[in-house]
Amino acid sequence: MTSFASGIEALLSLICFMFPLSSCQQRGIQELVKVGDPVLAGKFLDQRTSHIKELPPSNGYLIIEANGGLNQQRISICNAVAVAGLLNATLVIPKFHLNSVWRDSSKFGDIFDEEHFIDILRNDVKVVKVLPEAILQQFDNNISNIVNLRVRAWSSSTYYLEKVLPKLLKLGAVRIAPFSNRLAHEVPLYVQSLRCMANYEALRFSQPIRSLGESMVERMVKNSSRTGGKYVSVHLRFEEDMVAFSCCIYDGGEEEKWEMDNARERGWRGKFNKTGRIIRPGAIRMDGKCPLTPLEVGMMLRGMGFDNTTSVYVAAGKIYKAERYMLPLRQIFPLLETKETLASPEELAPFKGHSSRLAALDYTVCLHSEVFVTTQGGNFPHFLMGHRRFLYNGHAKTIKPDKRKLALLLDNPNIRWENFKRQMQAMLRHSDSKGIEMRKTNGSPFTFPMPDCMCHHMETGVAGTNITMEI
Ligand SMILES: *[C@@H]1O[C@H](CO)[C@@H](O)[C@H](O)[C@H]1NC(C)=O
Ligand SMILES: *[C@@H]1O[C@H](CO)[C@@H](O)[C@H](O)[C@H]1NC(C)=O
Numbered sequence: 001m002t003s004f005a006s007g008i009e010a011l012l013s014l015i016c017f018m019f020p021l022s023s024c025q026q027r028g029i030q031e032l033v034k035v036g037d038p039v040l041a042g043k044f045l046d047q048r049t050s051h052i053k054e055l056p057p058s059n060g061y062l063i064i065e066a067n068g069g070l071n072q073q074r075i076s077i078c079n080a081v082a083v084a085g086l087l088n089a090t091l092v093i094p095k096f097h098l099n100s101v102w103r104d105s106s107k108f109g110d111i112f113d114e115e116h117f118i119d120i121l122r123n124d125v126k127v128v129k130v131l132p133e134a135i136l137q138q139f140d141n142n143i144s145n146i147v148n149l150r151v152r153a154w155s156s157s158t159y160y161l162e163k164v165l166p167k168l169l170k171l172g173a174v175r176i177a178p179f180s181n182r183l184a185h186e187v188p189l190y191v192q193s194l195r196c197m198a199n200y201e202a203l204r205f206s207q208p209i210r211s212l213g214e215s216m217v218e219r220m221v222k223n224s225s226r227t228g229g230k231y232v233s234v235h236l237r238f239e240e241d242m243v244a245f246s247c248c249i250y251d252g253g254e255e256e257k258w259e260m261d262n263a264r265e266r267g268w269r270g271k272f273n274k275t276g277r278i279i280r281p282g283a284i285r286m287d288g289k290c291p292l293t294p295l296e297v298g299m300m301l302r303g304m305g306f307d308n309t310t311s312v313y314v315a316a317g318k319i320y321k322a323e324r325y326m327l328p329l330r331q332i333f334p335l336l337e338t339k340e341t342l343a344s345p346e347e348l349a350p351f352k353g354h355s356s357r358l359a360a361l362d363y364t365v366c367l368h369s370e371v372f373v374t375t376q377g378g379n380f381p382h383f384l385m386g387h388r389r390f391l392y393n394g395h396a397k398t399i400k401p402d403k404r405k406l407a408l409l410l411d412n413p414n415i416r417w418e419n420f421k422r423q424m425q426a427m428l429r430h431s432d433s434k435g436i437e438m439r440k441t442n443g444s445p446f447t448f449p450m451p452d453c454m455c456h457h458m459e460t461g462v463a464g465t466n467i468t469m470e471i
């Protein structure tokens with residue numbers, strides 16, 4: 001893996017060559033974010049925003065609604081900042097749609113620090129908390145009277161300039177709801193950099209979330225004294241909804257079938273019972289689409305070389321049949337923590353029943369872990385991978401298992417531990433080599449912040465690029 005580290009250095013010098021520092025500075029990115037020192041991430045902001053710039057006159061108000069869970073809302077917000085900047089529009093702090101699955105009534109200010117958001121963007125995009133009275137009066141004091149534009153998913157910046165801008169200029173305010181994926185990944189660099197600024201700098205969690213999140217990180221670090229304060233975080237998607245949605249079979253018993261049928265009916269009424277829809281759980285598993293069980297995650301990590309001195313943080317909602325399924329993982333990793341073991345019931349009380357606030361706590365603990373393990377796709381791991389790449393000098397240290405291969409190995413009754421271990425270590429090396437991937441055309445800037453959101457001057461070497469925590 002030493003050769004891999006020098007590979008990263010070569011890659012980073014290449015990036016520096018492609019984006020000389022002057023162009024980095026133009027884009028407002030001046031300070032190298034040092035490995036393992038996320039606090040520095042905010043530092044260059046102070047330099048950048050120390051002089052206040054005059055913004056061009058506003059072309060009107062942009063009102064968007066953010067749908068989905070925490071991280072889908074995050075996509076909406078970042079895209080809204082980018083579009084507002086593109087159109088010289090004034091952005092109204094987004095409203096959150098109540099989602100049928102996540103059922104969280106939290107508002108923007110409950111999740112994110114509103115003042116910070118407005119302040120960080122003040123040189124680039126004007127943001128207001130609410131639509132001014134005078135404007136609202138023009139629409140009979142009823143926001144529903146403001147035209148809601150239908151914008152197709154992944155629309156280009158040209159589309160916004162040609163179709164949305166004239167309406168904005170004519171009407172003084174437009175709405176776009178819902179808004180989550182309404183802007184293409186591929187946009188001009190200055191629009192992209194607004195999206196980066198929104199995601200990595202302007203959006204920080206609200207004070208109550210930051211405060212408890214930071215305590216939880218401190219407790220994890222303290223708990224991991226035997227491994228130099230380093231811990232592994234695992235995003236485990238073994239909640240009842242997820243298991244039901246996957247249509248995979250686990251213990252195969254009557255009770256499981258009954259519970260899963262019920263959960264599917266509750267969550268997706270009839271979706272899985274449409275005529276002509278044939279569900280083959282075996283094929284889904286071989287295709288690597290089944291949520292990993294806690295035991296499977298434990299075996300995989302043990303095979304990769306993490307032993308029982310490793311502290312593990314499990315980020316998850318309510319695990320399906322937790323008592324039964326979590327037991328083997330706790331046996332493999334006795335130093336296992338979750339929100340519930342790391343924080344007291346009193347500390348968690350203000351977060352209970354708010355899935356987005358709880359997810360924000362998980363996000364915080366995962367963000368600062370040495371290694372992050374993703375077990376199923378989704379916005380949560382995609383944002384985390386990108387955010388960790390941004391903070392830790394481009395290298396995400398994410399373990400993203402090849403689940404097709406894993407299914408083959410785990411279902412082979414004759415496999416020997418030595419062989420399994422060898423395969424897991426190869427998988428680890430593969431994950432490691434993917435740590436520093438660059439964004440490809442049409443790739444998400446939220447998952448691949450490099451090169452768009454990052455420039456580096458190589459004053460420090462890339463230290464600690466090994467996933468293996470020297471245990
Ligand atoms: C926004 O303002 C900038 C700076 O004044 C100007 O160059 C640009 O053309 C404006 N864009 C629109 C869409 O009004
Ligand atoms: C707001 O306008 C919508 C349609 O434009 C209408 O259906 C609704 O009743 C109005 N609400 C109020 C409070 O007037």
Ligand SMILES: *[C@@H]1O[C@H](CO)[C@@H](O)[C@H](O)[C@H]1NC(C)=O
Nearest residue numbers: 219222223335337341342343
């Ligand atoms: C880890 O932290 C939790 C919460 O602070 C504590 O209850 C537990 O005893 C700690 N475990 C170790 C091994 O330090």
Ligand SMILES: *[C@@H]1O[C@H](CO)[C@@H](O)[C@H](O)[C@H]1NC(C)=O
Nearest residue numbers: 257261262265270272273274
């Ligand atoms: C849906 O289909 C499954 C399997 O084909 C069956 O067990 C279940 O009872 C059905 N559910 C409903 C609500 O019809």
Ligand SMILES: *[C@@H]1O[C@H](CO)[C@@H](O)[C@H](O)[C@H]1NC(C)=O
Nearest residue numbers: 307308309331332333334335
């Ligand atoms: C960890 O594993 C070692 C053997 O590898 C064993 O001796 C030790 O008791 C285990 N510790 C715990 C806490 O299970």
Ligand SMILES: *[C@@H]1O[C@H](CO)[C@@H](O)[C@H](O)[C@H]1NC(C)=O
Nearest residue numbers: 001002005463464465466470
């Ligand atoms: C990676 O780990 C190996 C074995 O612990 C070590 O020899 C090597 O120097 C490490 N490389 C880096 C870049 O830390």
